[in-house]
Amino acid sequence: MNAAVVQVDGLIFDYPTQRALFGVDCRVDRGTITALVGPNGAGKTTLMRCMAGLEMPFAGSVVVAGLDVLADPRRAHKHMGFLQDFFGLYDDLSVRHCLEFHAAANGIAPAGRRQAVERTAERLNLRDRLDQRAGTLSRGLRQRLAIAQAIIHEPDVVLLDEPAAGLDPEARESLSQLLRTLSASGMTLIVSSHILSELEDYSTHMLILRDGRVVEHCPISGEPAALRQLRLVLSEPVDDLAATLAARHGVDGVLLTGATVASFGFAGDLAAQRRLLADLIGSGLPVAGLAEEVRPMQQVYRDRLRKDGPQANQERWSA
Amino acid sequence: MNPEFVRNLRLECSAHRMIAMPLILGLLIAVGWMSGSMESAAATANTAIGILLVLWGTRLAADSVLGEVVDRTWDSQRMSAIGPWAMTWGKLFGSTVYVWYGALACLPLAVIAGATQAAGDDFLPARLYASGLLGQATAMFLSLLLLRGRPQRLRLRVTLTQALAIVATLPFIIGAVLYSEPSRASDHLSWYGVDIPTFDFLFASCLVFVAWAVFGCYRLMRLELQCRTGLVGWLAFSVFLPAYLAGIHIVVGRAGLPLPAGRLGAQVFVAFMTALALTYFAAFTEPKGVTHLRGWLHDLGARAFGRATTRTPSWVVSGIVCLGCAGATVAAFLYGGSRDAMGFAVFTAALLLFAVRDIALLHALTLDSQRQRGHLAALVYLAVLYILIPAFLHAADADEVVQAFVPTLDGNPVASTVPVAVQALAALGLAAGKWRRLAHRAPGPQPRGAAA
Numbered sequence: 001m002n003a004a005v006v007q008v009d010g011l012i013f014d015y016p017t018q019r020a021l022f023g024v025d026c027r028v029d030r031g032t033i034t035a036l037v038g039p040n041g042a043g044k045t046t047l048m049r050c051m052a053g054l055e056m057p058f059a060g061s062v063v064v065a066g067l068d069v070l071a072d073p074r075r076a077h078k079h080m081g082f083l084q085d086f087f088g089l090y091d092d093l094s095v096r097h098c099l100e101f102h103a104a105a106n107g108i109a110p111a112g113r114r115q116a117v118e119r120t121a122e123r124l125n126l127r128d129r130l131d132q133r134a135g136t137l138s139r140g141l142r143q144r145l146a147i148a149q150a151i152i153h154e155p156d157v158v159l160l161d162e163p164a165a166g167l168d169p170e171a172r173e174s175l176s177q178l179l180r181t182l183s184a185s186g187m188t189l190i191v192s193s194h195i196l197s198e199l200e201d202y203s204t205h206m207l208i209l210r211d212g213r214v215v216e217h218c219p220i221s222g223e224p225a226a227l228r229q230l231r232l233v234l235s236e237p238v239d240d241l242a243a244t245l246a247a248r249h250g251v252d253g254v255l256l257t258g259a260t261v262a263s264f265g266f267a268g269d270l271a272a273q274r275r276l277l278a279d280l281i282g283s284g285l286p287v288a289g290l291a292e293e294v295r296p297m298q299q300v301y302r303d304r305l306r307k308d309g310p311q312a313n314q315e316r317w318s319a
Numbered sequence: 320m321n322p323e324f325v326r327n328l329r330l331e332c333s334a335h336r337m338i339a340m341p342l343i344l345g346l347l348i349a350v351g352w353m354s355g356s357m358e359s360a361a362a363t364a365n366t367a368i369g370i371l372l373v374l375w376g377t378r379l380a381a382d383s384v385l386g387e388v389v390d391r392t393w394d395s396q397r398m399s400a401i402g403p404w405a406m407t408w409g410k411l412f413g414s415t416v417y418v419w420y421g422a423l424a425c426l427p428l429a430v431i432a433g434a435t436q437a438a439g440d441d442f443l444p445a446r447l448y449a450s451g452l453l454g455q456a457t458a459m460f461l462s463l464l465l466l467r468g469r470p471q472r473l474r475l476r477v478t479l480t481q482a483l484a485i486v487a488t489l490p491f492i493i494g495a496v497l498y499s500e501p502s503r504a505s506d507h508l509s510w511y512g513v514d515i516p517t518f519d520f521l522f523a524s525c526l527v528f529v530a531w532a533v534f535g536c537y538r539l540m541r542l543e544l545q546c547r548t549g550l551v552g553w554l555a556f557s558v559f560l561p562a563y564l565a566g567i568h569i570v571v572g573r574a575g576l577p578l579p580a581g582r583l584g585a586q587v588f589v590a591f592m593t594a595l596a597l598t599y600f601a602a603f604t605e606p607k608g609v610t611h612l613r614g615w616l617h618d619l620g621a622r623a624f625g626r627a628t629t630r631t632p633s634w635v636v637s638g639i640v641c642l643g644c645a646g647a648t649v650a651a652f653l654y655g656g657s658r659d660a661m662g663f664a665v666f667t668a669a670l671l672l673f674a675v676r677d678i679a680l681l682h683a684l685t686l687d688s689q690r691q692r693g694h695l696a697a698l699v700y701l702a703v704l705y706i707l708i709p710a711f712l713h714a715a716d717a718d719e720v721v722q723a724f725v726p727t728l729d730g731n732p733v734a735s736t737v738p739v740a741v742q743a744l745a746a747l748g749l750a751a752g753k754w755r756r757l758a759h760r761a762p763g764p765q766p767r768g769a770a771a
Contacts (some may be wrong), residue, residue, distance in 0.1 A: 014610040016687055016757070053545055054397055058614055073545045078400045088392040090326070097329050104322030105399035149395065 005030040011060035020046045022212045035199035036192040037207035070289040081150030085162040091135030106153035124148040140171035178199045200297040232288040234260040327413025340421045364429035371418040372451025380455035381480040383414035391733035403541040446495035449525045457533035458484035463539035494521040508570035557640040561590035584651045601634035609757040672739040679746035
C-alpha cells in the first residue's frame, strides 16, 4: 500500500443556509489519479477548495504531504498545485513571464527558475510559445499554460477542477495523455469532472461525493481489489452452475446472467484465478472463458448512486 | 526579489511607458515655467505629484487586489507560497510603481524650483509623498476589507474604495498645502499639553497613519491568505486611535463644545466617542454570516481559545475598549465635580445602549449573509430610527419623545435611556430569533450508513 499523500478527516463545511460537506474523510495514496465525481452540488469544488486551503472549514483537518493545510497553508502550497475551472492567467504577460512568476511565487530558488521554466514548457509543449502573450493563446494552449503554472514547482499533489471543460476532442485526448505523464512522474492527481468516460482513461481511483458525503472511494484499475468480479462463459448449459461455483473457495455472490454465463466476486489474485479455472475444467464444466469483468466507470458510478437511494432532499436552513 | 513586485514591474513598466511618463511631465512643467515663473513650475510639479500619487495611485492600489478577483487570478495568488508580508508590499508598491516613477521624476524640479522661492515649504514634496502613500495604503486596506464580504460589482467598489481613500487623505494634503503658506508657519497645536507646530504634527501623524494603514493591509492579507490572525493588531489600533485623538487639545467653550470636568473629561469623552466609532466601523465591515459566528462560538464552547481568538469579531474588541472608555468618561465626569456630570453620564450610557441596538439590528439583518442587501437595509432602518422618526415626532410636537431615538445631551435620565434599552432588547431579540432559525436547524440530511 502506498503512503497517503492527502489525508482528509472529518471535514465539515457550511454555507450560510446549507451544509456543503458532512464530515468528509478520505485518504489519497501517492502516485494515484483520483477521479472526484458526483452530481451537481455534491460538494466537489468545495472539497477541492478546502484541500487547497482556499476555504476555512467549520471543522476537520486536511493534511497534504505531511503538512496541515489549515494551520500552515503557505507551506503546504509549496507541495500543491491547483487548476481551477477558470484558468486565471495574466493576459498581458508573456508565457515565459507567467511561468517565471509562478516559479518564484512557489518558492523555486532564483538559480533554478530558468531551468524550471524550460522544463515545464517542454513538458507542456509550450517551448515555442514562451515569448507569446498569454492573452493571445488559444483555449487549449491557455489550459496548458494554466497546468504548467500549477505544476512548475513539481508539487506532490495537483488538484484539477473540470480541466477538460471547453476543450475540443483533440485537446482532451492530449490532456489525458498529459495527466498520465504527470502521474507517471510521481505526482498525485485529484481530478474533478463530469465527463466520466475521459476520467476512465487515466484515473486509478474514484471518489464519489453525494450531498456532501463520500459514498464510494474505490480503485478503478491497475490496483488489486479485495473482491474482483469474474465472468464465466460455458459452451453449453449445465445444471446447478450457481451451486457449483458457490462451493469453490473465494467465490461470492454468484449471479447467473444467462444459461451459459455467470458473474461472481472472487477474492484472489491471478494465480488463484488460474487454479480456479483448472479446478472448474477438471470438474468437467465446459468452460469457454473465465475473465475479469471490467465495469465501466460510468456503470460503477450509476450502480453506487442507485444503491445509495434516490437523491436526498437538501434540507435548507433558510428562513 | 519579491515575485509579486517583479510581476507588477513587468506589467506596469514597459519601455514605452517609461519613456512617455517623463516626457509628458517635462512638457507640463515646461508649460508652467514658460507661462509664469520658477514658482509656477514648482507648483505644477507639486500638483503633478499629488495627482499621480493620490488620484491615480489610489486607483491602482484599490485595483491591486480587487482587479485580481475580477480577472480570476486571485485564487492562484492565494495558492502560491508568497507570504502575507511579501504579498502586501509587493502589491502596494508593485501596483503603484509607475505613478511613483512619475512622482519621483518630478522631485528634482520641485526641489530646485522650491529652493529658489524666497519663502515656502521645502518639504512640500515629502509631505505629498507621505500623503500619497497614505492614500494608496488606505485604498488597498479598504479594498481588502470589502473583499472579506465577497462582494458583487467589484469595479464599482474599486471606485468607492478610491473615493474613500482620497477622502481619508484630504486632511493631510490640505494641511500640507495650507501650512506651506508662510503666514501659517507659526501655527501650533497642543497634544497632551505639548505644543507642536501644526505643520510637523500633521506630517508626523501622516507617517504614523501610513504605518497603521500598511499594518492593516498586512493583517487583512493574512486573513485573505487563510493565515491565522489574532486580534492584537486591531486591539492596538483600537487603543491607539482614541488615545491619539484624545490628546489633541479641544478648546473648551470657544469651540462651542460645552464639556465639563476640564481637559481630562474632554479627553476621555473624545476617546470614548472614537472607540464607539471604531466599534461601528468594525461591526459594519466584519463578516457577520452565521457560519462565521457559529465557528467562533463552537471554538469557544470547545475551549479552543487559540482558534477562537482568530475568529473573534473585531467589533467585540473595539466594544470592550469602548466600554472601558465609557467607564472612564463617567468616572471623569462624576468625580470631576461638574454640575452637568449626571447629564454626561446618562448621555454616555444612552450612547452605549444605542450602539447595542444598532449592532444587534445589523446582525439581525446580515446573519443570513446570502442577503447582499443586509447592510443597506440596516443603514435604511438606522436612518429611519435616527432621522425620520425624530423628524416626525418633532413635527407632531412630541419633542420630549425624540430623546428615545436620538442621543440627547440634556435629556431626562429615564426618558433617554429606558426606551433605548427597550429598543436594544427588541433588536437583540430579533437577532437571537434569526440566529436560532439559522444556526440551530438540522444541517441537512443525516449521515447515511453507506458513507465511507
